[in-house]
Amino acid sequence: MARRKVVAGNWKMNMTPSEAKALVETLKPLVESNDVDVIYCVPAIDIVPVVEAVKGTKVEVGAENMYIEEKGAFTGEISPNMLTDAGCKYVIIGHSERRQYFKEDDAFLNKKVLKAFEHGLVPILCCGETLEQREAGVTLDWINLQIKSDLQGVTKEQAASMIIAYEPIWAIGTGKTATSEQAQEVCCAIRKTVAGIFDTDTAEKIRIQYGGSVNAKTAPELFSMPDIDGGLVGGAALKPDFGQIVNYRN
Numbered sequence: 001m002a003r004r005k006v007v008a009g010n011w012k013m014n015m016t017p018s019e020a021k022a023l024v025e026t027l028k029p030l031v032e033s034n035d036v037d038v039i040y041c042v043p044a045i046d047i048v049p050v051v052e053a054v055k056g057t058k059v060e061v062g063a064e065n066m067y068i069e070e071k072g073a074f075t076g077e078i079s080p081n082m083l084t085d086a087g088c089k090y091v092i093i094g095h096s097e098r099r100q101y102f103k104e105d106d107a108f109l110n111k112k113v114l115k116a117f118e119h120g121l122v123p124i125l126c127c128g129e130t131l132e133q134r135e136a137g138v139t140l141d142w143i144n145l146q147i148k149s150d151l152q153g154v155t156k157e158q159a160a161s162m163i164i165a166y167e168p169i170w171a172i173g174t175g176k177t178a179t180s181e182q183a184q185e186v187c188c189a190i191r192k193t194v195a196g197i198f199d200t201d202t203a204e205k206i207r208i209q210y211g212g213s214v215n216a217k218t219a220p221e222l223f224s225m226p227d228i229d230g231g232l233v234g235g236a237a238l239k240p241d242f243g244q245i246v247n248y249r250n
């Protein structure tokens with residue numbers, strides 16, 4: 001069975017609640033699609049208004065981060081059950097900005113992945129190499145290591161249902177998209193890693209996105225590569241271009 005494409009917006013730290021509602025309204029007619037799943041991953045404070053605003057559409061809502069406990073003395077954090085209660089279905093885990101600025105390591109991210117599954121949230125697990133790593137020729141080894149560490153203890157049924165986003169750090173927010181061949185090479189390698197951890201059936205089911213300066217121009221070729229099942233989109237997710245990315249086939 002062919003995998004369904006999935007295009008997720010990663011809003012990052014953008015959009016106040018009122019701006020978020022307005023953006024959802026602007027995008028509403030543009031992101032309609034019968035064959036692409038659309039997700040808005042939004043700042044915590046925007047979750048409730050965005051869940052409300054997408055009612056009646058097929059768009060699902062995700063969070064950009066979560067903590068690994070249900071409740072307690074963790075000032076400033078947000079729990080998986082808060083996310084599900086608010087209407088989230090997805091959660092981004094291990095974005096390179098969280099790894100870099102908030103020092104989240106693979107052991108911690110593995111806990112987050114397991115916790116998300118425990119609460120029925122679908123993780124969008126991010127991985128990716130730096131420019132130095134790419135130039136040193138260690139990209140595939142590095143990503144293999146990230147995926148293996150982050151997926152420890154995950155069952156194959158869980159893995160089959162999740163999303164992995166390959167985001168080369170040098171391509172994020174830089175306007176430098178990886179070429180379709182570069183992106184395909186790594187997404188294919190990720191699928192092989194998943195096959196190695198679980199089996200080929202799981203690897204065929206898991207959805208792997210490319211992220212890093214995806215725009216309306218680059219999406220069609222990227223998303224037509226055999227192992228790229230859609231994209232995780234930052235900057236362009238805040239603009240009408242997002243509709244063109246979702247409808248990249250037209």
Ligand code: PGA
Nearest residue numbers: 010172173212213234235
């Ligand atoms: P970008 O961000 O599309 O703005 O490069 C992608 C991401 O960080 O998820």
